[in-house]
Amino acid sequence: MTNTGKDQPAPDNVLVTGGTGFIGTHLIDALIDRGENVTVIDNLSTSALKYLHPDAEFINQDIRDSNVTQLVKDLNPKTVYHLAAQASVAVSAREPLTDVNINVIGTLNLLEGIRDLPHSPRFIFFSTGGAIYGDLDPSALPASETIDAQPLSPYAVSKLAIENYLRAYGHLYDLNYTIVRPANVYGPRQNPDGEAGVIAIFTQAMLEGRQVTIFGDGNDQRDYIYISDFIDGVLTLANSDLPGPYNIGTGLGVSVNEIHQILSEFIDKAKPAKYGPPRPGDIPKIWLDISSAKKDFGWQANTSFQDGISKTVEWFRQAAS
Numbered sequence: 402m403t404n405t406g407k408d409q410p411a412p413d414n415v416l417v418t419g420g421t422g423f424i425g426t427h428l429i430d431a432l433i434d435r436g437e438n439v440t441v442i443d444n445l446s447t448s449a450l451k452y453l454h455p456d457a458e459f460i461n462q463d464i465r466d467s468n469v470t471q472l473v474k475d476l477n478p479k480t481v482y483h484l485a486a487q488a489s490v491a492v493s494a495r496e497p498l499t500d501v502n503i504n505v506i507g508t509l510n511l512l513e514g515i516r517d518l519p520h521s522p523r524f525i526f527f528s529t530g531g532a533i534y535g536d537l538d539p540s541a542l543p544a545s546e547t548i549d550a551q552p553l554s555p556y557a558v559s560k561l562a563i564e565n566y567l568r569a570y571g572h573l574y575d576l577n578y579t580i581v582r583p584a585n586v587y588g589p590r591q592n593p594d595g596e597a598g599v600i601a602i603f604t605q606a607m608l609e610g611r612q613v614t615i616f617g618d619g620n621d622q623r624d625y626i627y628i629s630d631f632i633d634g635v636l637t638l639a640n641s642d643l644p645g646p647y648n649i650g651t652g653l654g655v656s657v658n659e660i661h662q663i664l665s666e667f668i669d670k671a672k673p674a675k676y677g678p679p680r681p682g683d684i685p686k687i688w689l690d691i692s693s694a695k696k697d698f699g700w701q702a703n704t705s706f707q708d709g710i711s712k713t714v715e716w717f718r719q720a721a722s
């Protein structure tokens with residue numbers, strides 16, 4: 402298609418794939434607050450409609466279906482936030498084909514839809530900061546974006562593949578993209594019934610008086626960022642035209658044992674955790690160097706872990722009542 406776009410009205414809508422999921426509903430609230438028209442594509446495989454902003458238009462669509470390419474062309478968005486994914490390391494380790502079909506083929510279906518659009522939409526891709534770097538020597542932490550990614554799970558391989566496809570699409574078709582490498586995001590609305598999202602899983606279980614299982618010895622450390630800080634970081638990046646990748650996290654490592662202990666301070670009569678075997682594909686220690694986002698945009702997270710946990714517990718408590 403040769404298209405200068407000169408005769409076409411400028412698009413005014415934003416497409417959010419995976420928009421009914423945890424990060425998606427928070428992102429959409431913020432976008433609609435800013436006056437954006439939002440359309441959502443999601444197949445509701447790990448989410449439901451209950452937290453989706455009523456002003457967002459919802460399309461029930463699996464991104465693995467090739468007809469999503471034409472759908473994206475018809476929607477003609479000015480910005481695409483691509484969140485739809487198989488988002489669990491554990492599931493990817495059991496079902497690498499499911500993972501690659503959603504995370505790679507599904508994403509290419511979308512990219513094929515936007516590559517010839519006259520207005521060259523911004524494409525914001527949610528990669529992974531927690532899994533893409535692999536098992537780093539502690540001396541290499543916090544992990545900087547300049548480190549060679551050495552993924553150890555199919556999930557992280559699929560995210561890195563799309564980062565590389567984006568560079569190729571940028572080179573071949575002038576695709577205007579930004580890669581976000583999120584730390585572990587937590588907060589209200591995170592699904593406590595999945596296999597990813599340890600804070601949601603523990604909070605729900607502990608509020609219900611159930612004993613939680615820690616996989617491994619509990620000394621694994623991750624970088625946990627509160628959802629509102631994360632959304633603030635994403636919107637800051639989306640306003641730029643820099644491709645990244647940018648780590649969006651706190652720069653601090655917190656262990657699973659510490660999470661359990663801090664949650665126990667907020668939840669009465671919490672039971673001691675039991676310990677199970679480590680899960681294949683999990684990385685022992687990772688926290689992110691966030692100095693690039695700070696240097697380029699002046700952005701940094703500002704919610705303490707204690708405050709984020711307190712707000713999260715309060716939300717889960719109210720959701721249960």
Ligand SMILES: NC(=O)c1ccc[n+]([C@@H]2O[C@H](COP(=O)([O-])OP(=O)(O)OC[C@H]3O[C@@H](n4cnc5c(N)ncnc54)[C@H](O)[C@@H]3O)[C@@H](O)[C@H]2O)c1
Binds near residue numbers: 418425443444582586
């Ligand atoms: N939450 C985190 O800590 C975190 C960390 C790093 C990266 N990410 C990435 O951010 C994105 C969003 O994560 P989240 O925590 O909101 O996860 P989530 O599971 O809550 O949201 C993912 C959404 O994608 C949808 N989806 C899954 N397969 C689909 C398909 N084939 N077609 C259409 N929709 C599909 C699900 O129904 C869900 O609504 C994902 O790409 C994930 O890999 C999240």
